[in-house]
Amino acid sequence: MTNQFPKIESAGLNAWLIRLFAEISDTNIAPIMSLAQKCKCVFNTALIDLTPSYTTLLVEFDVLQITPNQAHLKLQTILTELSLTESAPPTSSMTGPIKELPVWYDTRVGPDLMHVAYEKSISCEQLIELHSNTIYTVFALGFAPGFAFMGSLAAHLEVPRKTTPRQQVYPGSVAIAGRQTAAYPTYSPGGWNIIGRTPITLFDRNRKHMSYFQIGDRVQMVPIDQHYFLNLGGNPTPQKDR
Structure with missing residues (x-):
């Protein structure tokens, strides 16, 4: 990853898109899924859906439980705490x-x-x-x-x-x-x-x-x-x- 990643982009009134990588790679899936698991824990009932993809994770949330700004702050905190190069469990537990x-x-x-x-x-x-x-x-x-x-x-x-x-x-x-x-x-x-x-x-x-x-x-x-x-x-x- 370059210094511009990860970054959070607006994806509508109730969703943020986390862009983690610039290119598709077999090694992307572990950090993305690890981030998804962390989002499940942090957002709890305010989470509507998670959509992982090649280089991104779409996070949809319930605006009746959390505002877009609050959701953005949560994601910033998660990304600060979660080192993408170290977040993935060992290969044996990911496969x-x-x-x-x-x-x-x-x-x-x-x-x-x-x-x-x-x-x-x-x-x-x-x-x-x-x-x-x-x-x-x-x-x-x-x-x-x-x-x-x-x-x-x-x-x-x-x-x-x-x-x-x-x-x-x-x-x-x-x-x-x-x-x-x-x-x-x-x-x-x-x-x-x-x-x-x-x-x-x-x-x-x-x-x-x-x-x-x-x-x-x-x-x-x-x-x-x-x-x-x-x-x-x-x-x-x-x-x-x-």
Whole structure:
């Protein structure tokens, strides 16, 4: 971090945005989550919601319990007391169990699999190995409910978003763009490069935790075949190009 960070920015009448870092990094998540935990303790019932992201933490509060100025002062105190370089617990306590995501890597459900492999001068098998051998961190949830932005992708697999997004992407579609990977939780337009599909339901309003992924989760893709994919309830309908 440079000397200008962290800084507190207005985000409306009942929210402050704490900007902690200038750039996205795998090491950001621990200080951000540590800060979020501290805010929960300090704001108590006055806290409405916390939204961690790649470099920021959005703090929403109840103006009936605390004024914006009082909230700002609390955040200043927290940041003064909390050294971001020392606030994160040791790595062993920050890392929970790895959440495995089964993925059927196949051109029928991953129409960009072969194209990305060709662009990177590797085989589809090598692409699958590179993608599934990385343990990803969920940096943020957004775009659609349950859509988890995960990183960081192996540098050799870095590819830009598609110039023209698909009009409809099937739920469970596993895709890559830039240095990130994700799985689409519902039917939606999408401009990422689709390389496979998971049978896991990624968003369910009837679950206690509606989103299958939470910020800070560690995730590893597990290649599966079509038979196992179908046994887990996966939808094998081929993904249309547009």
